[in-house]
Amino acid sequence: MKLNKQEIDTLEFKFKINLINSITGIKPGNLIGTVDKEGNENLAIFSSVFHLGSNPPLIAFVTRPSQEVPRHTLQNILETSSYTVNHVVTDKIVNAHLTSAKFDKGISEFDACNLTPEYHPEINAPFVKESKIQIGMTLEDIMDVKANKTKIVIGRVNFLHIKEEKIVDDQGNINLSEAQSAGISGLRSYYSFQNLATLPIAHTDNIVVSEK
Template sequence: MATFTLDPQEIEVVQLHGLLLSGVAPRPIALASTVDREGNVNLSPFSFFNVFSANPPILIFSPARRVRDNTTKHTLENALETKEVVINTVNFPMVEQMSLASTEYNKGVNEFAKSGLTAIPSVRVKSPRVKESPVSFECVVENVIALGDQGGAGNLIIAKVVLIHIDDVYTNKDGKLDTIKLDMVARMGESWYTRANEAALFEIPKPIFTQGIGVDKLPTHVIKSDILTGNNLGRLGNAEKIPSEKEIAQFISTDDSLKKMVKDKDFYALHCRIRVYIKEENITNAILTTFSIK
């Protein structure tokens, strides 16, 4: 396996732009609605976007200067004029309409009408929100930081959330947002997107809730295994403690096939079994099997 290295200063901005978008992904999408001083509405998606603070609640997105001609986008111009924006989230049922809203229509053209998305009034800002969006954030623009003055340069719009609208279709019985129901989409490179639907979702126990033993505490034969993956090792290393000799002996005594693996030092079979336990989310048995041979 070979790695090649690129200096951003030595390649064209167009190539660098493409590499960054493909290499930093997936990226959430901010479907930003703004108005200018005359009240003309603009709607445009941005994938240079994320949440950066909860107290105060801050979202940041970045309308970059166009690479081809170094012009700025209407969203940026409107945000500078009115200091307001509504950031609407995007899920799969509306992704094609969101994409259509990215078309670079002339100033004054209403992308709500072009995309078929529904504009409904906001409460604390003049910009309308998108009815079809699962979650919409009414924001005031706290600051805009220009990162450069050439084509491709970003402009960080730092937006403080002043009101949140949630479509209760996407909540669970406890009133919390339901990740599976949300069916969110994210931007990849070129014309690719990804969908966070049920088939693509998975959970990992957060180490913040426990102090894992760490991969370095696993037996050497496990660390150097050709069967176990890095993800497998990470899951084993997240175990809270190394089982005691008594626990290990009791576990081995109940399984004749495991007894034979231990006696024969059959690392291949042992590692295969560990993988099965991990796949089944039976981490207790996986860690006991891991330490059955040290």
């Protein structure tokens, strides 16, 4: 398959959406938990969570345009400035995927999708009890992306709960296979992770490459 800009632009819509969502490869699967000022819980799956910096510890995600479809996650974050990021675990991918349905605001995706809210006093938002890696976030900034009217939501990591000791090594590296974390390709394909190697830091004076 070879496609130029014009050919990409004229692809059948659903085919193009699936194709462009998949070409970057496997992305992390995360459930973002929020609550509004009235205490209504919300949970939504995202594949756009990414590391933005370690000092200060910043994580960001992309939310789609909200002009036509209400974005309860974004609305709740704007109200409370608190939210959680929770790794999707491989034995709950169906439950996690179902949170992408367009539930009414008064319906909790935790209840509808059979996932368990869990609270820690440090963050005023629900975590996902089934997740082995839970991250508590406080809103720092929101950036508008003019090209497609999306928003990049930037938050600071203010709480971290890693539920099993074997998930993180003595140097702070996370083992995603031990965490049973799931990845997402496109909009509906889920993957498990296998650690292929942990390599030393590369330096120009010790470059050794395998043969082609």
